[in-house]
Amino acid sequence: MIVGVLGPAGSYSDKAAKGWIEKQGISDSSSLLYYDDISDTFSAVIEGKTEIGIVPIENSIEGSVGITLDLLLDSDVTIIGEVVVPIEHCLLSRGKMDDIRVILSHPQALAQCRQFIRTHFRNVEIRTTGSTSHAAKLANEFEEMAAIASKESAKAYGLNILMPNIQDRKQNHTRFIAIRKTDNETGETNTEDACTHKTSVIAYIGNDKAGSLYELLGEFAKRGINLTRIESRPSKRSLGDYLFYIDLEGSTSDAIIKDALYHIESRVSMLKVLGSYNGYQLDS
């Protein structure tokens, strides 16, 4: 199986993909293709260059990965699994602390280390890169550059770990999802049957009247369906117009979930079922 992921090697996405492949028990028959950004990873899945893509969706410090939410709406993909990865950012460089003039990293990683940067590097230039491992690769070329990236990146690009665990909160996790091209023949969104524990949907209510969201959520509440996440995202049509990304416990093969979604469909302008799937948590 070919799995596409944000690279180069050493990114947290790489770690998530390797963890997911191992949990599936398909390590021997799988290979990874690295892409420069999350959009390219989605495109590779849609164009059939990779069967699966693994992309970040949410971080416990910084929140949602907007591009992933947007592409889930616009692309013909199904979520088939999730993997939660502990994120331990390190300050990496070829040089020493005093040599550092530039800090490089992915914007999500920089945001997760905001206080650290403010405390230790007030007058240092900050540059963003496509991934944390891309930052580490660049830092290998110049002594005055440091990267915020994983310990795997330190090893891959021959950098010293100047400071480990520099994120603003010790507990730091990113949730990644595994996506594959939607099978339009079957319209199948359920990938795990009996053991599936979560379903993700996007709803666009499309009318601005009192109680619409309350009524939508009521369809879950009155059936005792537990929601694990709800997030609003601009619809990009006009200011104050939102889509709702909702995760709930259960699978679209459960009669009760089917029934709730059926009733919700008649209350909203658009309902997209992203998939029913299973998840794993990796150790650090």
Ligand SMILES: O=C(O)C(=O)C[C@]1(C(=O)O)C=C[C@@H](O)C=C1
């Ligand atoms: O740059 C990486 O290493 C990634 O895999 C991307 C990413 C993200 O977009 O959230 C993944 C995990 C961390 O939260 C920081 C960056």
